[in-house]
Amino acid sequence: MNQPNPHFNRVNQPPPWQPSLQAPAPQFAPAQRDTSWPPRCFDKPVISIYEIQQLNLPVSYTEYATVGAGLGSFSWVDALRVSGVGTANIVAIGMDARPYGHYNNLAHNSQIPDWERLRSNSESTPDNLWGWPGYALREIWTEFKQGHLGKATRLWWQIFGEPTLTDTYTPRISDVFRAVDREAIRIGWGQIYRYGRVRAIRKTADGRYVIAYSTRRPGQNNTGPAHSLHLTHYLHIAVGYPALQFLPDLQKYREQTGDFKSVVNAYENHDHLYEHLRRHGGLVMVRGRGIVASRILQRLSEERQHNPNIGIIHLMRSPVSQGHRYGKARRPVANQFEFQPFNWPRSCWTGPYRKLLEKSSPEERKKLLSQWGGTTTARRQDWLEITRRGLAEGWYQIVFGEVDNVERLPEGRLQTRIVTKGQVAAQLTCTAEFIIDATGLEGKAGSNPLLADLIDKFALALNPMGRIQVENDFEVPGMRNGTGRMYASGSMTLGGPLAAVDSFLGLQYAALRSVQALQEAGAFELKKLGVGRSISQWLKWARKVQP
Amino acid sequence: MTPTLIGRWQSRTVLLWTVGLVITLFYMLIFGPVGIGGQAPDASKLLLILFYVNLLGIGWDALYIYLQGFRWEGDWPLAFQFGVGLVEGAVVYLLFQLNWLPGVRFGDGDFWRFFFHYGTVWFWTNWCLFGPLRVVFPGWRFNGGEVISKI
Ligand SMILES: Cc1cc2nc3c(=O)[nH]c(=O)nc-3n(C[C@H](O)[C@H](O)[C@H](O)COP(=O)(O)OP(=O)(O)OC[C@H]3O[C@@H](n4cnc5c(N)ncnc54)[C@H](O)[C@@H]3O)c2cc1C
Numbered sequence: 001m002n003q004p005n006p007h008f009n010r011v012n013q014p015p016p017w018q019p020s021l022q023a024p025a026p027q028f029a030p031a032q033r034d035t036s037w038p039p040r041c042f043d044k045p046v047i048s049i050y051e052i053q054q055l056n057l058p059v060s061y062t063e064y065a066t067v068g069a070g071l072g073s074f075s076w077v078d079a080l081r082v083s084g085v086g087t088a089n090i091v092a093i094g095m096d097a098r099p100y101g102h103y104n105n106l107a108h109n110s111q112i113p114d115w116e117r118l119r120s121n122s123e124s125t126p127d128n129l130w131g132w133p134g135y136a137l138r139e140i141w142t143e144f145k146q147g148h149l150g151k152a153t154r155l156w157w158q159i160f161g162e163p164t165l166t167d168t169y170t171p172r173i174s175d176v177f178r179a180v181d182r183e184a185i186r187i188g189w190g191q192i193y194r195y196g197r198v199r200a201i202r203k204t205a206d207g208r209y210v211i212a213y214s215t216r217r218p219g220q221n222n223t224g225p226a227h228s229l230h231l232t233h234y235l236h237i238a239v240g241y242p243a244l245q246f247l248p249d250l251q252k253y254r255e256q257t258g259d260f261k262s263v264v265n266a267y268e269n270h271d272h273l274y275e276h277l278r279r280h281g282g283l284v285m286v287r288g289r290g291i292v293a294s295r296i297l298q299r300l301s302e303e304r305q306h307n308p309n310i311g312i313i314h315l316m317r318s319p320v321s322q323g324h325r326y327g328k329a330r331r332p333v334a335n336q337f338e339f340q341p342f343n344w345p346r347s348c349w350t351g352p353y354r355k356l357l358e359k360s361s362p363e364e365r366k367k368l369l370s371q372w373g374g375t376t377t378a379r380r381q382d383w384l385e386i387t388r389r390g391l392a393e394g395w396y397q398i399v400f401g402e403v404d405n406v407e408r409l410p411e412g413r414l415q416t417r418i419v420t421k422g423q424v425a426a427q428l429t430c431t432a433e434f435i436i437d438a439t440g441l442e443g444k445a446g447s448n449p450l451l452a453d454l455i456d457k458f459a460l461a462l463n464p465m466g467r468i469q470v471e472n473d474f475e476v477p478g479m480r481n482g483t484g485r486m487y488a489s490g491s492m493t494l495g496g497p498l499a500a501v502d503s504f505l506g507l508q509y510a511a512l513r514s515v516q517a518l519q520e521a522g523a524f525e526l527k528k529l530g531v532g533r534s535i536s537q538w539l540k541w542a543r544k545v546q547p
Numbered sequence: 548m549t550p551t552l553i554g555r556w557q558s559r560t561v562l563l564w565t566v567g568l569v570i571t572l573f574y575m576l577i578f579g580p581v582g583i584g585g586q587a588p589d590a591s592k593l594l595l596i597l598f599y600v601n602l603l604g605i606g607w608d609a610l611y612i613y614l615q616g617f618r619w620e621g622d623w624p625l626a627f628q629f630g631v632g633l634v635e636g637a638v639v640y641l642l643f644q645l646n647w648l649p650g651v652r653f654g655d656g657d658f659w660r661f662f663f664h665y666g667t668v669w670f671w672t673n674w675c676l677f678g679p680l681r682v683v684f685p686g687w688r689f690n691g692g693e694v695i696s697k698i
Pocket of ligand 1: 067068069070071072073093094095096099100101102103106107110118119120124196197198199238239240241441448450489490491502503504505507
């Protein structure tokens with residue numbers, strides 16, 4: 001017992017841990033605590049644990065964390081849970097308790113009510129990692145149980161013949177939400193989700209990440225600490241679209257006049273417009289020719305049933321006489337709309353195009369994406385009929401040209417000066433009650449302050465489309481931190497290895513792919529999703545049992 | 548799922564020699580020893596027919612991939628999948644009846660035996676393509692039907 005330790009005094013050996021883990025040299029306690037937000041130490045890209053301790057902020061830790069807590073985060077968490085990670089080891093930080101909260105707002109504003117069908121196929125199932133049974137089969141079963149045999153047969157024929165012999169099947173938005181709710185309960189989303197607006201993310205000196213987030217909810221009685229920190233080893237981020245996109249002339253108009261009622265974006269709430277039109281009638285100018293424009297036209301044509309004095313001018317930049325070409329194929333066109341069931345050709349999700357894009361260089365990717373993408377809408381018999389009828393009866397007219405100026409007339413109407421293009425160059429003025437900008441959402445990474453800060457602090461590379469560059473397994477290369485890794489998915493990575501990364505199925509693929517990479521790297525608790533595990537987990541899904 | 552050529556070959560081969568094999572063995576039993584629908588002592592030729600369906604399919608798949616290139620979506624609708632299965636069956640049957648398939652001789656009552664055997668294999672393998680294969684191999688649907696693939 002009293003024998004001397006033979007290793008005593010062998011002082012010149014380096015300790016068996018990383019130097020960064022050594023206790024920092026003793027410092028004097030700061031005269032004043034840092035109460036700035038985000039804390040001053042966040043000025044640096046890498047922060048030590050000691051500095052974090054000095055902040056006097058609540059700090060929590062989980063092995064896995066995802067920022068955004070939308071559908072992209074949900075798919076990632078689902079893949080983790082199915083691959084064996086427990087709820088206590090995952091956190092999802094975001095501003096909507098329901099994973100589809102943000103999506104629902106955008107969808108609702110852009111005229112997809114509960115009973116409408118969205119724009120993805122039967123096997124794009126955020127609630128089911130396997131995509132089977134898809135929404136079509138579930139809907140057929142429901143109809144069949146209710147004795148609606150005709151409807152069940154029609155649906156059956158639809159998934160059988162789509163997209164060539166029939167319109168493409170798409171699920172009802174309310175069915176998708178119900179299914180996601182069910183899966184959220186099954187995987188314990190309630191324990192995983194945490195409210196927070198993430199302000200900044202930094203690397204820690206010990207190979208992890210620290211997330212600084214505020215917990216104050218706008219317009220609510222807030223108690224408890226306003227700011228918190230969360231430490232994590234494996235991080236995922238999917239913050240969706242940063243902002244609404246406005247055409248420059250409309251943006252200018254709104255800034256100059258402060259009029260947010262007559263010029264609206266299709267993705268913001270604009271119900272007042274339909275109410276006004278129903279009561280008083282009037283002319284609406286629609287800009288953009290994608291699926292949202294189709295939905296707006298549908299809504300306006302429905303309003304015409306209440307008030308036939310509603311007219312629509314559809315302003316398009318130039319005519320499309322031919323659809324995009326790729327290889328031996330060409331995209332169909334009718335009534336100035338290019339048709340495609342989803343925003344990319346199907347093969348981009350699961351087939352040869354996905355593989356081709358993955359192995360292409362960034363420049364080739366850009367070229368392929370411009371060939372496959374562009375503004376398209378879905379071919380739906382009801383929409384074709386609306387445009388056909390509108391054009392024939394004259395309450396819907398298409399004008400080609402660029403906007404020179406938008407002005408507000410003294411009586412409140414909007415006057416747009418249009419320069420037409422092509423062989424008949426002329427100037428037109430069009431006076432309308434409302435203008436709806438249906439040209440889309442802003443996707444550039446820099447428009448989200450959190451992403452702008454990350455790009456700035458870590459000099460992250462951008463892809464040719466101005467979004468954050470990711471590896472084929474969706475890891476953000478500049479964020480690797482020892483054994484810590486950060487992954488990203490959704491619109492913030494568009495232009496990378498997966499064309500359809502901003503879609504239910506694309507998010508799911510990104511989730512599975514990154515979780516697989518983590519599993520191969522030996523991440524905590526993760527098990528390989530091989531044949532045995534896949535089948536047993538699917539059976540649990542089918543029985544609504546926890547993973 | 549939008550198939551690649553390798554994916555088509557792998558899915559076809561795997562399904563024929565799992566689901567297809569079980570069905571074939573079943574029919575070999577009931578046509579042979581059990582003797583339903585008249586005696587067919589050479590019922591083992593069903594196994595060879597399965598082999599020829601697979602062999603010819605390798606060629607068919609190359610044709611389908613070529614045709615897929617003309618489709619903007621680059622896809623292959625379910626109706627096509629089921630439809631071409633019938634064409635493939637008719638071609639194999641023709642070769643069978645003309646005795647052009649080495650090792651198998653067409654005999655009395657073979658039309659019905661072929662009809663049931665091929666029909667069942669066609670039905671069930673397509674069903675697996677449509678659904679359950681996704682459960683067994685979670686990466687299958689993202690890789691154009693490749694069974695041996697990572698996610
Ligand atoms: C109108 C519309 C219709 C669509 N229809 C379909 C469809 O039919 N089929 C299909 O497959 N795809 C569709 N998509 C595309 C895509 O599937 C959805 O947009 C999907 O919601 C994207 O998921 P996400 O997680 O990337 O983003 P979101 O679901 O939008 O989630 C991102 C979340 O991050 C939060 N967030 C942002 N910044 C911060 C921060 N600093 N701190 C904390 N949280 C933050 C946001 O509040 C949001 O809740 C559609 C998109 C839109 C806009």
